[in-house]
Amino acid sequence: MKAFLLNSPATLLALVAAALLSLGTVMVYSASGARAGFEARRVLAQQEQLPPERLQFHHDKAYLVRQAIWAVAGIVMMIALIKTPIETLEKYAPLILLGAFVLLLLVLVTPLGVTVKGARRWLRLGPVTIQPSEFAKLALVVYMAAYLSRKREEIRDWKKGFAPSVAVWGGFAVLVLLERDLGTIVLMGTVVTGMWVLARVKVAHVATLILASLPVLVFMILSHSYRINRILAFLDPEKYALSHAFQLNQSLIAIGSGGLWGRGLGLGIQKYHFLSEAHTDFIFATVCEEMGFIGAAAVVLLFLAFALTGFRVSYRAPDYFGGLVAAGLTLTIVCAAFINFAVVAGMAPTKGLALPFFTYGGSALVSTLMAVGILINVANYTSVSHGGE
């Protein structure tokens, strides 16, 4: 059995993904229950003219139910992608990217776009709201893998190979930047760079690009005061404890007060209006508070396991596209995770970035599960081809 697991990255991936999804869903309930309860009470209080504090605190399952529905949708998409021949993906990669760009534009230029907290990132489609940038990440990886696979002979050539891929990346980055989603740019920049490196783009080219984009990054940070403040807060959290670093401090308190074994699942206190975004970007702080160092380390190790299995799939992939797409998707998930860990633990400046599988949000969950689907597909492909040998 053990040998079977080790030799079957597809099964291993599925198990790790299942573990993360279960844990994540439970944590969504734990971290959002209080907030949902508060919102439910506020509605009740308005209807029944009761002061909110008269109603008992309770956990409401509203967020959990929505997240579970999204998880089911995500699993359906995942299975569909497992069944889809990998060549089809490669073949339609440009169309997929085009579709993603169109969705991003729809957010920006049509009334369907929804603005939350100053960022226009969401698209309202009837009863559901989706975040196209989450799907655009997948599309970018798939397209980039397909492109790099197709141009693998010319990739070391600046004009014919590298520059067009930079242009595609640039297009994506501009659209996402217009949605004020710096976190996604940092994430996908890392992922795309990784794919370039794997595709043996000239190091000098990549280095030049990075150097060239640094001023742009600095400009983007300086263009918005909240980004400067986040940097300041990161550099001196105690000084800005009550202002810019409030959230970071609350996160550190949550993590630190969790101790070795944690307060116990569901027993966290920081989620009661101390830690804002307790159920989204800072959900890992709640994990640390409730499950302690032991639980938090387990989550980190699960992501490491996911990374290593993903890279193993990439390493074993029978074709160039499969290898690159597996590596790109793995990077998309685990880079997000590790950047999130770093932000929550105060090791990096705050940026809005979800923790895959954990953060409350339908689009992110579905896109993560779709990535897992493609990874398992590639892994299966590997096994099948191995079986053929």
Place this chain on the structure above:
Amino acid sequence: MLRKPHKLRVVALGSTFCVLTALVGGRLYDLQVRQHEHYSARADRQQTKNFVIQAERGEIVDRTGRPLATSIGTLSIYVSPKYFRAPEADVDLTSLSHQIGYFTGLPAHVIEARLQGNVVTNLGRQIDPEVANKVAALFDDYEISRRGFWFHRESKRQYPRALAPHVIGWCGTDPDGDNRGQAALELYYNDEISGQRIEGKTSRTGLSQAMQPLPPDQILAARGSTLVLTIDAAIQEATEAAIAETAAEFEADASGAIVMDVNTGAILAMASWPTFDNGAYGEYEAEQRRNRILTDPIETGSVAKLFTAAILLDTGKVSLNTMIDCEGGRARIGPRTIKDSPGHTLHVAPFYEVIRYSSNVGTVKAAQALENEEWYGYLRRFGLGERTGIDLPGEGSGILYPTSKWTSYSRTSLPMGYEMALTPIQIVTGIAALVNGGELLQPYVVREMQDSKGHVLWRHERVVRHRVVRPATSVLLREVMEDVVVHGTGEAARVPGYRIGGKTGTTRKSHILTHREYIASFAGALPMDDPRVAIYCFVDNPQGAYYASTVAAPMFRKIAEASILHLGILPSEPIETPLAAEGSVPFIGRQQTVTETVIDPLYPGVPDFSGLSMAQVRQQMPPAISNVRFVGTGRVADQSPLPGERYDASTEIVLVFSTDVPSAAAFAPAAIASAQETSR
């Protein structure tokens, strides 16, 4: 297939994530394990908040649950004057002060002076919440910053019936309101009824809400216990009215009365006059606030003759029919001449008539039969000269000297109630023992204590301190007391249809030599066929009339009537008093005392009836005895006269039966058999 360099890069990527994992893990270990204490402390600091549950003082209610003391919630208005004088506020302090004063009752100039000051101050304490709200609205009208004023909850003690202030006492103020008992029950049971200010920590949210509503148990725990008294509000009210009316009628200095349940020791009413309002105790003198029933030693005078009679009958030194020569109301006994009060002049009279007409000569003469130590022992057993142990503070012990301090006058003073001063509570407790079968009970005013949910925490158990006289003596004493009311000085105490017993007492204050001052008092009990309550009342320094029969007996009657009404005591069949029997011997003649009584050798001693049933008693009764009285059912528990004492044809034998007594036949059949033979 990927090429080799690609594979190397994948391995490098994997390694990178291993390093990242180690970094994140190390950081988490640092935060969660190494710095755990630091962050825990920070978490506790922000995640908890202190809460205070303010004390609520328990109620005091009468025996039927009518509230006598209760606490209501009020608000005190505090202000920070600088907000009233802020330039942007632009407040006309004078007109504002007048408006506040209109609501709170505080003089406007005082309010204005406080608003001119610089320290946080109050503009009225213990204000009705509705009024406080109006003041808040007023402040809002003047657009005074919400930081400039606030309200503090304070409880206010109220005494809704204004009854028994001497028993209930009063409360001082602590930061949360009236919750410091300072006198009487409020003081004595302060620990139990005072609410507790509960301070604690509770989890709070980031919005500063308490995570849980304050636990109802704790809120209730903050409330003190409820005292349920033995006092009956209705009897108390009537008693207070009676003593006040009497004091007014006779322009007396003071008066007081106490009503006690003779079977339990429960105090049904306890009143002193002059009285006061315990809701405004500060405005009264100590003289008005003193509970005379507990503190004032009173030379009881003739009332004490009941104790003297009880001792003489209990020891068998005299019987009711013992003839005593009262020498026309003037006799030299020991070192001095004893005089009777004018009115009813007695010559040779049976002992019951001596008491009926309150003859000093007869009582003192009979008492000469007593030994000092025996006498003193009895008085002490009546509880005289020591605290009764009632659950009220400040009880006095009265004055009763030990025999070592007796003077040459003591043996002639003590029988008629001089040379000893007793507190009213001692007297009524002693009287209760006289009529209840001879047991001295511990008096009490708190029947039970209930927690804030109404559960009984403890209930007062009847406490018998000890037996004072034999049950048969008690039966005789009841007859003596009833006789006083039927034929003697206590006629004004009569309540038609009821068998009342009692004894008057008119005392000239012996320590006042310049003029005459009297204390008129009456001690009694009812109904005499089955005593329920004992009542003692007194009037200090009445003007005009001073005899107890005219001053104290009518006051007693009013209190007795109220007791009958509110306890639902049914009328009894009036009976012919048995004490009118004719032809009584033995005889205490001139210069004689009881011990010298000539005894007729024809009659042997009274048989021992103890443990016999009524049928057995009838069989064994010597034929010479015709006058036998049975009291109770069961087997003989006590008898009078005692076994072996001399008797004659006129002697009345009183037998007290009880169901608790084991059969004598069980252990002494032979004795009964021989007794039966003798009687045949």
